[in-house]
Amino acid sequence: MSYKAKFRVWRGEGGEGKLEDFTVEVNEGEVVLDIIHRLQATQAPDLAVRWNCKAGKCGSCSMEINGRPKLGCMTRMSTFTEDETITVTPMRTFPVIKDLVTDVSFNYQKAREIPSFTPPSDVKPGEYRMQQIDVERSQEFRKCIECFMCNNVCHVIRDHEENKPGFAGPRFLMRIAELDMHPYDVADRKDSAQEEHGLGYCNITKCCTEVCPEHIKITDNALIPMKERVVDRKYDPLVWLGNKIFKRSSSKS
Amino acid sequence: MEIERHEYDVVVIGAGGAGLRAAIEARQQGKRTAIVCKSLFGKAHTVMAEGGAAAAMGNVNSADNWMVHFRDTMRGGKFLNNWRMAELHAKEAPDRVWELEAWGALFDRTKDGKISQRNFGGHEYPRLAHVGDRTGLELIRTLQQRVVALQQEDEKLHGDAEAYIKVFQECTVTRLLKDGDAISGAFGYWRENGKLILFDAPAVVLATGGIGKSYVVTSNSWEYTGDGHALALLAGAKLINMEFIQFHPTGMVWPPSVRGILVTESVRGDGGVLKNSDGKRFMFDYIPEVFKDKYATTEEEGDRWYTDQANNRRPPELLPRDEVARAINSEVKAGRGSPQGGVYLDVSSRLPATEIVRRLPSMHHQFKELADVDITKEPMQVGPTCHYIMGGVEVDADTGAADVPGLFAAGEVSGGMHGSNRLGGNSLSDLLVFGRRAGAGAASYVDGLAARPKISPDSVDAAKAEALAPLERAGENPYEVHHELQRTMNELVGIIRKAEEVTEALEAVGKLKERARGVGAVGSRIYNPGWHLSLDLRNMLLVSECVAKAALLRQESRGGHTRDDFPGMSSEWRRKLLRCGLSPDGSSVTVEEKVQPSMREDLIKLFDRDELKKYITEDELADFDALVKE
Numbered sequence: 001m002s003y004k005a006k007f008r009v010w011r012g013e014g015g016e017g018k019l020e021d022f023t024v025e026v027n028e029g030e031v032v033l034d035i036i037h038r039l040q041a042t043q044a045p046d047l048a049v050r051w052n053c054k055a056g057k058c059g060s061c062s063m064e065i066n067g068r069p070k071l072g073c074m075t076r077m078s079t080f081t082e083d084e085t086i087t088v089t090p091m092r093t094f095p096v097i098k099d100l101v102t103d104v105s106f107n108y109q110k111a112r113e114i115p116s117f118t119p120p121s122d123v124k125p126g127e128y129r130m131q132q133i134d135v136e137r138s139q140e141f142r143k144c145i146e147c148f149m150c151n152n153v154c155h156v157i158r159d160h161e162e163n164k165p166g167f168a169g170p171r172f173l174m175r176i177a178e179l180d181m182h183p184y185d186v187a188d189r190k191d192s193a194q195e196e197h198g199l200g201y202c203n204i205t206k207c208c209t210e211v212c213p214e215h216i217k218i219t220d221n222a223l224i225p226m227k228e229r230v231v232d233r234k235y236d237p238l239v240w241l242g243n244k245i246f247k248r249s250s251s252k253s
Numbered sequence: 254m255e256i257e258r259h260e261y262d263v264v265v266i267g268a269g270g271a272g273l274r275a276a277i278e279a280r281q282q283g284k285r286t287a288i289v290c291k292s293l294f295g296k297a298h299t300v301m302a303e304g305g306a307a308a309a310m311g312n313v314n315s316a317d318n319w320m321v322h323f324r325d326t327m328r329g330g331k332f333l334n335n336w337r338m339a340e341l342h343a344k345e346a347p348d349r350v351w352e353l354e355a356w357g358a359l360f361d362r363t364k365d366g367k368i369s370q371r372n373f374g375g376h377e378y379p380r381l382a383h384v385g386d387r388t389g390l391e392l393i394r395t396l397q398q399r400v401v402a403l404q405q406e407d408e409k410l411h412g413d414a415e416a417y418i419k420v421f422q423e424c425t426v427t428r429l430l431k432d433g434d435a436i437s438g439a440f441g442y443w444r445e446n447g448k449l450i451l452f453d454a455p456a457v458v459l460a461t462g463g464i465g466k467s468y469v470v471t472s473n474s475w476e477y478t479g480d481g482h483a484l485a486l487l488a489g490a491k492l493i494n495m496e497f498i499q500f501h502p503t504g505m506v507w508p509p510s511v512r513g514i515l516v517t518e519s520v521r522g523d524g525g526v527l528k529n530s531d532g533k534r535f536m537f538d539y540i541p542e543v544f545k546d547k548y549a550t551t552e553e554e555g556d557r558w559y560t561d562q563a564n565n566r567r568p569p570e571l572l573p574r575d576e577v578a579r580a581i582n583s584e585v586k587a588g589r590g591s592p593q594g595g596v597y598l599d600v601s602s603r604l605p606a607t608e609i610v611r612r613l614p615s616m617h618h619q620f621k622e623l624a625d626v627d628i629t630k631e632p633m634q635v636g637p638t639c640h641y642i643m644g645g646v647e648v649d650a651d652t653g654a655a656d657v658p659g660l661f662a663a664g665e666v667s668g669g670m671h672g673s674n675r676l677g678g679n680s681l682s683d684l685l686v687f688g689r690r691a692g693a694g695a696a697s698y699v700d701g702l703a704a705r706p707k708i709s710p711d712s713v714d715a716a717k718a719e720a721l722a723p724l725e726r727a728g729e730n731p732y733e734v735h736h737e738l739q740r741t742m743n744e745l746v747g748i749i750r751k752a753e754e755v756t757e758a759l760e761a762v763g764k765l766k767e768r769a770r771g772v773g774a775v776g777s778r779i780y781n782p783g784w785h786l787s788l789d790l791r792n793m794l795l796v797s798e799c800v801a802k803a804a805l806l807r808q809e810s811r812g813g814h815t816r817d818d819f820p821g822m823s824s825e826w827r828r829k830l831l832r833c834g835l836s837p838d839g840s841s842v843t844v845e846e847k848v849q850p851s852m853r854e855d856l857i858k859l860f861d862r863d864e865l866k867k868y869i870t871e872d873e874l875a876d877f878d879a880l881v882k883e
Contacts, residue, residue: 013777013779013780014779027509027510028508028509029507029508029509029510029511029624030508030509030510031510031511031623034510040782040783041730041732041736045730045731045732045774045775045776045781045782045783046774046775046776046777046781046782046783046784047782048779048780048781048782049782050292050293051474051475052292052296052297052298052300052474052475052476053296053298053300053301053474054474054511054514055301055511055514055515055619055623056618056619056622056623057300057301057387057390057615058292058296058300058301058474059296060292060293060296074622074623076622076623097445097446097779097780098779098780099780101445101780104293108294111401112401112404112405112414115405116357116398116401116402116405117356117357117398117402119355119357123355124355125348125351125352125354125355126347126348126351126354128351128354128355129365129366129367130359130362130366131362131366132361132362132369135359135360135361135362138359139359139384139385142359142384142390142391142394143387143390143614144394145300145390146295146296179357182357182359215618
């Protein structure tokens, strides 16, 4: 049942590093994160990797396995052949701290730039009434475990550091869509989605959707509908006329 | 080397549900608050909670109210609970859940648009507010986003988002510091770069969760190394109920690498049944005497209950967790287990596939991805897994204050609320209710201080030496000491305990403590897991000693403590709490007995005499009779 697998793991810190080769035991039913842990316990005690739940629920162990963004805990070793060399590298879009651990503070910065849930001031806790069908749209996006692999894979920032300041990434554009679709949210998010958070950069290649471990349809259900909402606003002739005549920006808060 | 220094009013250690709710409260009361957590913000173990938050809102069955919830909680804990905590919890849980909704949480709905509530083991009515089977994630995300909302407010008001509430993520606290008797701060290190950090703060709220990493088979993540339990003990606080550990009845048993990962109780709440290798629904054979009149005795009645709860009793698959875990353990021991050493949990023959995917999406996903099992087509194999510790820091129910001035605790790291066994769903509500209370308790403690306690340079030097020691010696690999501790606790202080085995465990723990003093960590201080584990070992060993010592002393079986050599529940023991403290020289754990205070009159009157007599002594029963006559 068990065999020796060939692993190449990126190791390094302080901006320098290289792939290191390991030969390591693999047992039936194991996942890539198990093998990383075996390396820690037997060959490289200081090998750095983030992990928590080991059940695909916390989104900590994001890494690139043979070049593809994956959760280490959800990538079964049985998906590889026994003679295959498995290459494990850190997420490329974020600066490496050490080995497989990256500095993901970009994501926390972006989270803070999205205005929070804004309920009407006259609804008290306990008085909220919503239909299941109306909450389901946002619920899909709230399944997000913040593994940040969608932001990692997005070509707008993957090799374009210069786009980072003006682009929230799929994760946080989806957060805007989630709030915009919340039955009780009263904030206007359409202009800022486009102008401040870079929705327009997205050209719907669906890479984010493809890597989402929660199988959230980020592009189809969040980003495209959000783009449509922006377009409806921006190119609505009546709104345009109103803005011209009354010299005000009705759509801006 | 320079140690980074920060001043705060309140430092909250842990960023799970309890920690975040405490920090939000402290900040809302105007206190400068730090949240210190070992993982990234938003990754805490709370995300693993699946079933829901128990709150008697009465949205699905209007007969529910706080008194019913209180009774269920006391019953679940076999009457060992701190009744004041159980009372506050039952009364305040609905407000805490509704508040989350105002912060953006999106719970599943009833037909009339209210928060839907689901059935769970030990709860008389459908009571758990939930979002599919990912309620913990919703809770953590909502609280995380509430923290962000407060930071946005602070940015507008003060031009600095982190002026009043700041998250120190991937940062571990290794010592609490004191000025005389009172807390003066906390010392730790950044996991990312190994730099040392000092918090100067008069109030510390512990919200560090549990201790599961002392066991091999556990549903807990690496963070659960008993840090808060140990920090409290080292600071002079007391721990109670440490012998009570909940083994969740349904953890995954295969493949080996995911052994112990949780299978939510909602599977049973939504109709799933437990079967042995003969295909028999064995739980009907395991209804204990104290619950005989509350559970169905035939499959037909149990099945009818799902649609008609007024006229039928609930199926025994929904007994409290300790009962179900022991039953599974017995079936496997009797040779009626599944091929991989568990029993079968089947929902595939009970609900249509689409309904299973809708109600249990993450279970469906988890089994498909990790075990290659489609739960809409075949049964799961499940077995008990170390899940939760009922024991923890002894606190004042109303404020979360520990014995040490300035020290507070909430959530799993605190003790008393759940007695000897926690009901499913009572954990998420516990976090919210007592997280808020501990945050408020810490804020008002700070308000009442005449002078700020000072940090002594000596205590900082000692903490620094302790933290850096593993890096400075070439000793044993810490992973080996950890593995041996896990095996010891699993095998000798597990679900079923006996005196010889627990004694053996204590000897083993003693030797491991020796070895832990000699472990070394190779490599640099930058994100070095071997070093981190070397430091965590101190905590796991201290906590394991508490568990084993208390388990050896309690000569009865109750909730999460089953003694093979003392199988019965004793009403004399119900009156006693075991209280762990640190020996005067700091080298080991001492345990003393403490009398459990009697329940307040209006609360005990909520129970029937027939039920009470199963738990309380003759004397107590006489008092009750006198009380009812008045």
